[in-house]
Amino acid sequence: MSSTVDTDTARAHRAGTDTAPGYRPGRTLPLLVEARRQWKRRRTMVMAIILGALPFVLIAAFAIGGTPSERGSGSNNRINLMDTATASGANFAATCLFVSAGFLLIIPVALFCGDTVASEANWASLRYLLAAPVPRARLLWSKLAVALAFSLAAMVLLPLVALAAGTAAYGWGPLELPTGGALAASAAVPRIALVVAYLFVSQLVTAALAFWLSTKTDAPLGAVGGAVGLTIVGNVLDAVTALGSWRDFLPAHWQFAWVDALQPQLEWGGMVKGAAISVTYALILFALAFRGFSRKDIVS
Numbered sequence: 637m638s639s640t641v642d643t644d645t646a647r648a649h650r651a652g653t654d655t656a657p658g659y660r661p662g663r664t665l666p667l668l669v670e671a672r673r674q675w676k677r678r679r680t681m682v683m684a685i686i687l688g689a690l691p692f693v694l695i696a697a698f699a700i701g702g703t704p705s706e707r708g709s710g711s712n713n714r715i716n717l718m719d720t721a722t723a724s725g726a727n728f729a730a731t732c733l734f735v736s737a738g739f740l741l742i743i744p745v746a747l748f749c750g751d752t753v754a755s756e757a758n759w760a761s762l763r764y765l766l767a768a769p770v771p772r773a774r775l776l777w778s779k780l781a782v783a784l785a786f787s788l789a790a791m792v793l794l795p796l797v798a799l800a801a802g803t804a805a806y807g808w809g810p811l812e813l814p815t816g817g818a819l820a821a822s823a824a825v826p827r828i829a830l831v832v833a834y835l836f837v838s839q840l841v842t843a844a845l846a847f848w849l850s851t852k853t854d855a856p857l858g859a860v861g862g863a864v865g866l867t868i869v870g871n872v873l874d875a876v877t878a879l880g881s882w883r884d885f886l887p888a889h890w891q892f893a894w895v896d897a898l899q900p901q902l903e904w905g906g907m908v909k910g911a912a913i914s915v916t917y918a919l920i921l922f923a924l925a926f927r928g929f930s931r932k933d934i935v936s
Contacts, residue, residue, distance in 0.1 A: 733831055742864060750856065750859035772930050799825075834907050
């Protein structure tokens with residue numbers, strides 16, 4: 637027994653830390669435990685209900701106000717996915733992504749990533765987690781991984797419900813493109829999955845911004861609102877054409893590059909550029925969050 641203790645002590649000293657025998661930092665705050673804690677939060681349930689209800693709201697709106705083709709939505713010579721929303725379940729799922737990508741899908745990402753650390757500080761439980769002891773880096777990795785997983789789940793939930801509801805309402809068929817042509821249903825589903833994957837990558841900037849703010853404040857609403865507000869500022873700047881080629885460095889400039897995936901010939905150029913910009917900004921912000929939190933004096 638004594639030799640085991642001596643070995644553990646020697647290993648701890650070689651690592652430059654003094655730890656109790658049998659203590660494994662990597663086993664603290666397991667991902668499953670953190671996921672259960674976040675799943676039981678009321679805001680998680682509310683967000684799931686909102687995203688799950690959106691397709692049914694749109695179906696009801698079409699039933700009351702008429703389909704886009706009946707209203708002659710293409711008469712203004714502007715072509716978008718809304719024009720073919722009721723052509724099939726695949727079209728309806730693509731339309732739901734189109735109307736929600738610019739703002740609605742930003743909310744769950746900012747909420748899950750911005751609330752995760754700040755809420756612990758707000759409840760005055762953050763310092764007790766670290767005293768458990770949970771290493772600071774381990775705490776951040778666990779919370780970030782769960783927050784990103786919940787964000788991805790939110791983005792998957794919307795098109796899944798929309799595809800099921802749209803198929804029930806408008807039938808199963810090819811994805812009709814507003815510019816002409818169609819994608820077979822067997823090819824449309826993988827394309828929609830690619831769209832969801834790109835949307836998740838493009839929202840990593842919002843996730844990283846919210847997570848960084850979450851490590852800086854004790855107010856969850858401040859972190860969430862700050863991330864949403866700065867994302868909106870990015871959208872506004874992208875609309876300023878006077879910026880010229882500088883807009884190419886804004887993540888917002890590429891947020892609808894996924895439309896290239898819904899073409900007869902798949903185009904990767906815009907999505908690759910948008911993903912590179914988003915990942916670059918996200919890595920910088922995540923690094924700032926870990927660096928700042930490792931040196932922060934935790935008093936709450």
